[in-house]
Amino acid sequence: MDASRTRALRRGAFVPALVSAALVVAGCTAPAPSAKKDGTTTRAALPLxxxxLQNLYLKVIKEVLPSVVQIQARQDLGSGVVYDGQGHIVTNAHVVGSEKTFQVTTANSEEPLTARLVYSYPDQDLAVIKLDQLPSGLKAATFGDSEKVQVGQIVMAMGSPLGLSSSVTxxxxxxxGRTVSEGHTGGGTGATIANMVQTSADINPGNSGGALVDLDGQIVGIPTLAATDPELSGGTAPGIGFAIPASMVRTVADQIIxxxxxxxxxxxxxxxxxRTVVDDSYQPAGVAVVTVKAGGAGGHAGLRPGDVITKVGDIPVTTSTELAExxxxxxxxxxxTVTFQRDGAEKTADVTLGEQ
Structure with a gap:
């Protein structure tokens, strides 16, 4: 798919291929048996x-699944991860939406528990809620170092895809290191998020805010987005999902708490x-400055309303999404440096970036 379609993303759930009862380690197929003199055969031992491997899956599931919850808001259903022993739960901002109170179902609770919003941070599509009462057996998850995540690493997703609580895939x-934008459609926050973990797993509604877990039982990301392609049936591009890295989750959640x-x-x-502006052919041609914050980075650089930004550093920008990325x-x-058009002339300004 081309770059324009890969930027089309939707919120949802993380549902990779189902865990099989009989697993084969890739690249570790069993060698042919060798014959002994007495007519019996022997088979070389597999590396794993x-x-x-199945027992390792079972161990991780037993350790981590009690830390993954289902979150029910009036307008949405999603997942969350128990962050600490005080009842704080981290999830996606698009799961909580504009709600302030929620029903939470844990792996060990027969009846939904009540929780309230602590803070929602749509710019990173993360939020923290807190249980009003702590149930017995509540267990905080362990968040790993997402900087150590490697391509090809086996991961498991835990959450409530389509309302099926405590599902594991x-x-x-x-x-x-992917940078993606989720847009505002379908309840998304419009966040542009850097350093996301891309996975081969599918994402379906309800798994958002759940857990992406490695085989050490550590959370390496919060499943959040799936790529879409309008040329595909249903619009979803299979096998292209994204999770907010655990390191960013810890940074945001610690500050909120x-x-x-x-x-x-x-x-x-x-x-x-x-905002994005278009040329005479109705093609994106740059990003027009609408307002400039007094004393902000753009103001110090000399940007004015009406300027049309076309490049940041050496990277061309034709849309507001590209500028955000x-x-x-x-x-x-x-x-x-920022390159921009003003009154038909191209200009360049040095800028020291501020903070969002």
Missing amino acids: AADD QGIVSAT KTGKVVDSGRAALEVTA VLATAKPGQKT
Whole structure:
């Protein structure tokens, strides 16, 4: 698919291929048996027997599944992960939406529990809610270091796809370091998120906010998005899903729990509002500055309303989404240049990026 279609994303659930009762390790097929003099045969030992791998799956599921919950809001259904022993649960901002109270079903609870919103951070599509009462057996998950995630690594997804609570599926990590935008349609927050973990697993409604887990039993990401392709039946591009990396989840959740909000986003900004403009052929041609924050990065650089940004550094930008994607990979305080059109003339300004 081309780049324009890969940017079309939807919120949803993480549902890879189902875990099989009999697993074969890729690249570890059994060699042919060899004959002994007495007529019997022997078979060389596998590096990792199928039974061993299955037992590892079972161990991880037993350890982690009690930390994954189902979240019911009035307008949406999703998943969440128990973050600590105080009843804080991390999930996607698009799961909580504009709601303030929720029904939460844990792996060990027969009746739904009540929870309230602590804070929602749509810019990173993350939110934290808190249980009003702690049930017995509630267990916090262990969040790993997503910087150590490797392509080809086996992962499992846990959540409530289509309302099927405590579901477990499996896949692999397809890529790391992806920057994607989810849009505003279908209840999405419009967030542009950097360093996402791409996986071969499918994503369906209800798994959003759940757990992407490695075979060490550590959360490596929060399943959030699936790619869509309008040329495919149903619009979904199979095997292209994205999860917010665990390191970012910890950064955001820790701030929310400590201060009640996100005080240090780590997200770079020009501190302007802007919109996409088109040329005479109705093709995207740049990003027009609508307002400039007084004392902000764009203002210090000399940007004015009406300027049309066409490049940041060496990267061309033709839409507001492309501008957001470029900024998502940068850091506050980073120095760069902005190329823009003003009154028919091309100009360049030096800018020190601010913080969103």
